[in-house]
Amino acid sequence: xxxxxxxxxxxxxxxxxxxxxxxxxxxxxxxGYDVQWYQQLPGAAPKLLIYGDIKRPSGVPDRxxxxxxxxxxxxxxxxxxxxxxxxxxxxxxxxxxxEVFGGGTKLTVL
Amino acid sequence: xxxxxxSGGGLVKPGGSLRLSCAASGFTFSDFYMGWIRQAPxxxxxxxxxxxxxxxxxxYADSVKGRFTISRDNAxxxxxxxxxxxSVEDTAVYYCVRLDGDYEAFNSWGQGTLVTVSS
Numbered sequence: 001x002x003x004x005x006x007x008x009x010x011x012x013x014x015x016x017x018x019x020x021x022x023x024x025x026x027x028x029x030x031x032g033y034d035v036q037w038y039q040q041l042p043g044a045a046p047k048l049l050i051y052g053d054i055k056r057p058s059g060v061p062d063r064x065x066x067x068x069x070x071x072x073x074x075x076x077x078x079x080x081x082x083x084x085x086x087x088x089x090x091x092x093x094x095x096x097x098x099e100v101f102g103g104g105t106k107l108t109v110l
Numbered sequence: 111x112x113x114x115x116x117s118g119g120g121l122v123k124p125g126g127s128l129r130l131s132c133a134a135s136g137f138t139f140s141d142f143y144m145g146w147i148r149q150a151p152x153x154x155x156x157x158x159x160x161x162x163x164x165x166x167x168x169x170y171a172d173s174v175k176g177r178f179t180i181s182r183d184n185a186x187x188x189x190x191x192x193x194x195x196x197s198v199e200d201t202a203v204y205y206c207v208r209l210d211g212d213y214e215a216f217n218s219w220g221q222g223t224l225v226t227v228s229s
Contacts, residue, residue, distance in 0.1 A: 002154065033214065034213055034214060034215075036213070036214065036215045036216070038155070038216075045205055045219040045220065045221055045222055046155065046205070046216075046219055047219065048215055048216060048217045048218075051210065051213045051215035051217070052213045052215070055213075057217065089154060089155055091155070091214075091215075091216070092214065093214040097171075097172070098157065098169055098171070099157035099160075099214065100157070101154055101155040101156065101157065102154070103154045104154040104155070
């Protein structure tokens with residue numbers, strides 16, 4: 001059972017927008033800690049996609065956007081492309097456990 | 111560019127020990143927290159440990175506390191993880207990671223090294 005809760009899977013057709021949710025609690029998001037998002041392509045190491053709730057590292061397309069409100073965060077992917085098919089993980093700091101991850105969401109591009 | 115290259119993974123029996131290493135390059139190593147994150151087969155990510163840039167502070171996940179020891183050699187820009195009393199639950203790909211200086215974000219990852227604990 002992960003401290004941060006994500007849906008196991010989401011799907012969308014090319015060109016569509018999909019959203020992946022990440023629900024935390026009072027010891028992480030509720031305390032004001034940031035959310036990060038990582039993309040893990042098949043057979044590869046995870047890659048930082050979003051940090052500080054909404055910031056994108058250089059090189060990450062602006063099709064990827066993050067948001068957070070209260071104890072919930074979301075990753076939106078617009079203009080869905082076949083190469084976006086991957087696992088996505090949210091992560092934050094937790095006052096009880098330090099670094100915590102969501103269980104991951106598999107994105108399927110139909 | 112930032113490069114993190116892990117080594118030391120392999121097959122070990124339950125109760126055994128293993129030492130992982132990570133060679134870092136492309137940045138000022140001593141300026142950053144460095145750590146380890148693992149991923150058991152077919153599952154998600156689990157933070158294991160990290161250590162401050164000067165080596166003066168370190169933290170562990172409860173699942174490894176008392177069994178794993180993280181260390182760093184800033185002169186050699188290398189990070190290590192000594193793993194003792196290994197159990198089958200420690201089977202995973204172990205990633206060497208760099209923590210961002212301003213955010214709790216792991217902004218660089220190695221390719222990972224597989225540790226298999228099996229009799």
